[in-house]
Amino acid sequence: MLALKAENISKQYRLGQVGTGTLSHDLNRFWHQVRGKEDPYLKIGEANDRSTKGISDYVWSLQDINFEIEQGDAVGIIGRNGAGKSTLLKLLSKVTKPTTGKIYTNGRIASLLEVGTGFHPEMTGRENVFLNGAILGMTRKEITRKFDEIVDFSGVERYIDTPVKRYSSGMYVRLAFAVAAHLESEILIVDEVLAVGDAEFQKKCLGKMGDVTKGEGRTVLFVSHNITAIKELCNTGILLDKGKLINYGDVNKCIIEYQKNSDVKFSYNSKIDKENFENEKIKVNSYKTEPINGDIIDIRSGILVTVSFTSKLESINLDLSFMLKNSQDLTVMSTGLVLTENKDSQKGEFTVSFEIPPYTLNEDSYYFDLFWGINRSEIAYKTESFGFEVHGMKNQFGEIVKSPGVLFPKISHKFSYENNA
Structure with missing residues (x-):
């Protein structure tokens, strides 16, 4: 039994006004209605995008x-x-x-x-x-x-x-x-x-x-x-x-x-994308994820995460921490790696890659924080703009397969780190 039904509902507002128009607008609407014609103001207006200034006083809050x-x-x-x-x-x-x-x-x-x-x-x-x-x-x-x-x-x-x-x-x-x-x-x-x-x-x-x-x-x-x-x-x-x-x-x-529709980047290349992820110490050049096995990322494929970055730091100990969150903003995985020891870091372009093992993550959309640290105390740079999607898969009975869900798996040994010079 239906409790509620919405049928082609839209709501239009006029910016800076109570209601949707002036007396002249109301008379214009009435004149069109008398003649059996459509409200002329339904043909104008813009989507409710707060990030743009817009050119119309009429805004569609719902369409x-x-x-x-x-x-x-x-x-x-x-x-x-x-x-x-x-x-x-x-x-x-x-x-x-x-x-x-x-x-x-x-x-x-x-x-x-x-x-x-x-x-x-x-x-x-x-x-x-x-x-x-x-x-x-x-x-x-x-x-x-x-x-x-x-x-x-x-x-x-x-x-x-x-x-x-x-x-x-x-x-x-x-x-x-x-x-x-x-x-x-x-x-x-x-x-x-x-x-x-x-x-x-x-x-x-x-x-x-x-x-x-x-x-x-x-x-x-x-x-x-x-x-x-x-x-x-x-x-x-x-x-x-x-x-x-x-x-x-x-x-x-x-x-x-x-x-997926949030500001999370599912891939990134600084030479193509307009956004820049950097400060005076670290610059992210590219980010990508790919399945270790198969053609798509699902719960059985495993995931290879690769991040290329430029370090502008030298003669310090540089480390990288990774904290993965799901679509509910819950942390499901955390790991890290000391990139350089004995204060021997150098300026240059580097690539860090690590693997998330198969049957670790369920179907969901994920994003993560990356922390570049100095001497395990100071944060050199942090970004939370990258993510990926894990597709679902079904068994022979048509049921969604669930992974065991390893909490905070120890995957540090899966890290690789190289100087691109």
């Missing part, structure tokens, strides 16, 4: 978004800042209307879009529970029945009769989330609630949202930059970029695609 969400699904919405995630949640929550398209919902929606939305600072926590619950659509009887449970979950019982203007931001979000989470709605929409609050509260939120989806069969839409939380809680993903739907479906595929 042609289509998806269907089944009842009981936990959906993680991911994307970089400005991708349109919060705008999408506002449309689904009916806070604002889409410029084009339609949204179909089945059931009552509870939204937690901003910390303390609907709270009155002069009112006490107790009064705000009833006020916020009423705004979210709860009856007074329903709030009274759940009041003790809400207060207990929020952990602010001692201050429940204190005006919320004296609450910390953490107490604010605790109480606001507690009210929204205990509303008996079919659909719960949460935007970045884990951005505020301590580790204990974040864990409590995740547990509650897990209970809501798995135990109570309710639908949850969850926006967060915490990719680990997205993967733990959600079974479906929506990936947005510059207002467009890039991927929709399996949450793991969306996370991998999100990592």
